Amino acid sequence: MKTIIEPFRIKSVEPIHMTTPEQRQKMLEKARFNLFALRSKDVIIDLLTDSGTGAMSSEQWASIMRGDESYAGSPSFQRFEAAVQNLMPFEHIIPTHQGRAAEAILFSILAGIGKNIPSNTHFDTTRGNIESSGARAHDLVIAEGTDPNSLHPFKGNMDLKRLADYLDKHGQSVPCVMLTITNNAGGGQPVSLENIRAVAALAKSHGRPFIIDGCRFAENAYFIKQRESGQQGREIADIVRDCFSVADGMTMSAKKDGFANIGGWLALNDADLAEQARNKLIQTEGFPTYGGLAGRDLEAIAQGLTEIIDDDYLRYRIRTNEYIVERLDDMGIPVVKPAGGHAVFIDARQWLSHIPPLQYPGQAVAVGLYEIGGIRSCEIGTVMFGRQPDGSEIPAAMDLVRLAMPRRTYTQSHADYIVETCAELMESKDSLKGYRITKEPKIMRHFTSHFEKLA
Numbered sequence: 001m002k003t004i005i006e007p008f009r010i011k012s013v014e015p016i017h018m019t020t021p022e023q024r025q026k027m028l029e030k031a032r033f034n035l036f037a038l039r040s041k042d043v044i045i046d047l048l049t050d051s052g053t054g055a056m057s058s059e060q061w062a063s064i065m066r067g068d069e070s071y072a073g074s075p076s077f078q079r080f081e082a083a084v085q086n087l088m089p090f091e092h093i094i095p096t097h098q099g100r101a102a103e104a105i106l107f108s109i110l111a112g113i114g115k116n117i118p119s120n121t122h123f124d125t126t127r128g129n130i131e132s133s134g135a136r137a138h139d140l141v142i143a144e145g146t147d148p149n150s151l152h153p154f155k156g157n158m159d160l161k162r163l164a165d166y167l168d169k170h171g172q173s174v175p176c177v178m179l180t181i182t183n184n185a186g187g188g189q190p191v192s193l194e195n196i197r198a199v200a201a202l203a204k205s206h207g208r209p210f211i212i213d214g215c216r217f218a219e220n221a222y223f224i225k226q227r228e229s230g231q232q233g234r235e236i237a238d239i240v241r242d243c244f245s246v247a248d249g250m251t252m253s254a255k256k257d258g259f260a261n262i263g264g265w266l267a268l269n270d271a272d273l274a275e276q277a278r279n280k281l282i283q284t285e286g287f288p289t290y291g292g293l294a295g296r297d298l299e300a301i302a303q304g305l306t307e308i309i310d311d312d313y314l315r316y317r318i319r320t321n322e323y324i325v326e327r328l329d330d331m332g333i334p335v336v337k338p339a340g341g342h343a344v345f346i347d348a349r350q351w352l353s354h355i356p357p358l359q360y361p362g363q364a365v366a367v368g369l370y371e372i373g374g375i376r377s378c379e380i381g382t383v384m385f386g387r388q389p390d391g392s393e394i395p396a397a398m399d400l401v402r403l404a405m406p407r408r409t410y411t412q413s414h415a416d417y418i419v420e421t422c423a424e425l426m427e428s429k430d431s432l433k434g435y436r437i438t439k440e441p442k443i444m445r446h447f448t449s450h451f452e453k454l455a
């Protein structure tokens with residue numbers, strides 16, 4: 001069969017509130033053109049993030065009733081721990097309320113002034129947690145990873161030569177080597193098993209712990225199965241185990257490939273580090289058998305981890321993004337290719353070449369998609385990354401707009417509607433204007449900045 005259908009039936013639905021372009025224009029002005037400030041009920045298709053926005057299965061909802069809310073030693077924790085260890089064989093599994101809490105705990109121990117932490121590309125919260133400790137975060141993705149047109153099958157790979165030089169140069173000031181799978185900020189691009197192993201070997205040869213940011217581990221494993229020689233025909237679960245068995249720890253947001261609406265964890269092999277992390281956890285998140293989550297959340301994650309590694313689900317998920325990318329590409333809209341695991345990325349810098357990076361072409365595309373079709377997307381470019389720790393502003397490596405797909409939430413007709421909205425925007429794209437930021441916070445400005453459209 002050519003048609004790849006959603007491999008699930010719908011048992012419970014949530015209405016979408018339809019709006020007109022005129023209503024959306026007013027809403028945009030009220031939100032100061034920051035899409036984070038919109039009410040979600042005023043959004044027709046919400047592609048702001050794939051984080052915590054997925055639909056849970058009937059089995060997950062059933063497991064929620066089994067959640068044991070004991071403060072300490074809950075069987076829900078044991079089920080959660082076993083489900084994580086089944087895929088990621090780490091000694092210590094420390095639950096947190098979401099991924100950034102795991103990062104905050106890890107870097108409160110490992111980072112600090114004078115430290116240097118490399119990754120393929122740090123996600124913004126990871127970078128935020130590192131930099132706010134006074135340490136520096138560096139992105140060492142391969143050159144193809146920042147070229148939207150490169151068809152390299154593993155554009156999330158770490159540049160091994162740069163990493164080797166980095167480790168030689170920074171020596172003892174590197175408390176750990178990170179790797180983000182898939183590489184969210186670089187377009188949801190995967191990292192090969194070969195590259196994961198090579199990064200692990202380099203870190204080990206320098207005596208540095210290797211930590212994987214595993215938010216989208218299942219999507220990454222599916223790409224490995226599709227694209228890496230020798231991996232076809234393997235179980236996704238086995239590929240996942242191979243990826244994590246060479247690492248010393250991981251940070252995780254269960255809001256992505258945990259199939260849950262909330263949750264995360266920090267996993268470590270080192271007992272001393274784990275003890276420090278648990279002590280910090282007690283201070284900031286909660287007792288180590290719940291870590292800021294309810295017992296029912298731990299159950300939802302445990303069940304979710306058994307569902308996310310399903311081949312049929314992953315095939316449908318990745319195919320939806322490929323389908324949209326193929327159609328946008330046919331229309332001449334520059335998109336990051338190949339399609340990413342969790343999102344479609346439009347190259348706004350190339351598409352709106354009349355808007356310079358410091359006037360935020362990505363913001364112009366994101367606002368345009370909302371005006372025309374009520375679609376909420378997210379700028380991942382100069383708005384998000386342009387402000388430097390020293391206060392200066394420089395263009396980000398790319399100006400992308402991310403259309404992130406919530407898991408199991410939208411259908412094929414929603415995908416067609418997204419394509420049609422992009423086609424409409426194509427008609428008016430030359431008249432789109434850039435933006436100016438009129439108010440911004442000191443860090444992570446994209447969430448709360450105010451914008452003004454340039455004349």
Ligand code: F0G
Nearest residue numbers: 049051098099100123125184215253255
């Ligand atoms: N690492 C990566 C690669 C992420 O994509 C995210 C979150 C985090 C860490 C932090 O996890 O949200 O649970 O605290 N990404 C979301 C996104 C927010 O929209 O891409 P969190």
